[in-house]
Amino acid sequence: MLKIINASKTFNPGTINEKKALVNLNLELKTGDFATIVGSNGAGKSTLFNAITGNFYVDKGHIILGGEDITFKKDYLRSKDIGHLFQDPLKGTAPNMTIEENMALAYLRASTSNHTLFNRISAKDKRRFREHLSLLNMGLEDRMKQPVGLLSGGQRQALTLLMATMVTPKILLLDEHTAALDPATAENVIELTKRIIKERNITCLMVTHNMNQALKLGNRTLMMHHGSIVLDIEGKKRENMTVNDLLNEFAKNAGQDLDNDRILLSK
Incomplete structure (x- = not known):
């Protein structure tokens, strides 16, 4: 359903404020995949979502949704096929x-x-x-x-x-959509999210800061670091993985420990 090939995006190139937000990022989601995404601030999670929705065009690479190359498609045209929820209600x-x-x-x-x-x-x-x-x-x-x-x-x-x-929608993007809610309300919205995604067989990407959520929701867990996906786990390996296992895998693949206090406190 979604295929991203070598996508890169640099903001303010050639200046003191240059920021490589996406770096040769590759991702493929099958129809019905529900993947959670975890990463430190600045890892590129929201940038990835904005690239998919067309908030800006990537500098290089391709974004293919439902078999259509939407790399340079206008955002208002993409919105017919993309559902997007933000952290702010x-x-x-x-x-x-x-x-x-x-x-x-x-x-x-x-x-x-x-x-x-x-x-x-x-x-x-x-x-x-x-x-x-x-x-x-x-x-x-x-x-x-x-x-x-x-x-x-x-x-x-x-x-x-x-x-x-x-x-x-062809894909649903959830950008920490329960983070601003109280725990009881957040749990209700998560249960509703799970039910709708399952009933409609919706392909979904969900950013979360909660490590337990990242392993329990959906069928895949992605971890981002410096604009790239450094970890992509699913199947039996994911089913048997603990939060500490996930952190160790991240450190091994990223070359450093995860340094986001908000994520680490969610353990």
């Missing part, structure tokens, strides 16, 4: 618009119609929105006319997840 929704209006925008954005701007949401679509909301078990189906700004952080993040997957 305030991103991804329009607070002054109602729940129903937010869902309508997400639905039309992901529509495959060539005349999306001229489409209208039908009564059937609204019933579908209500059915989707009821799956959250948050009572939001009875609040469709209320502004999203009245929702809690957890409710907004759950709604954003629903909006990003209402029309099944």
Whole structure:
């Protein structure tokens, strides 16, 4: 579903602020893969996501999604095929618009119609929105006319997840989407994430700072360092791996210990 070939990106090249954010990065995800990503600050995790979404073009290499080379495809065109959640629950929704209006925008954005701007949401679509909301078990189906700004952080993040997957994307990018939530709410959103990904067989990349999450969620664990993927584990090796094993493998492949206190405290 996703293939990244020798992707590199350097910001401010030739200046004192030069930063090699991606360095000959290679990654291939099969349809239905759910890979977690761990790495220190500056390892390139968010840069990787921004390269996939088209927030900028890579300096060299190729990005192929669903068999299509999207390396130089405009970001607004890619958005039809890519779901993206951020750490901040305030991103991804329009607070002054109602729940129903937010869902309508997400639905039309992901529509495959060539005349999306001229489409209208039908009564059937609204019933579908209500059915989707009821799956959250948050009572939001009875609040469709209320502004999203009245929702809690957890409710907004759950709604954003629903909006990003209402029309099944080719890939779902989760950038620490539960990090700003309280533990109980974060766990609820994680369970919802697992259920939606499994039911829709969605290909997913999820950045996390939690080492246990990195090993327990999905079927693959990736670790990044200085703009490259230095560790990619799955199958039996991953099933039998402990957090300490993961840290040791990272140190062996990266040539140094992981130095992110936030990640290490999650052990």
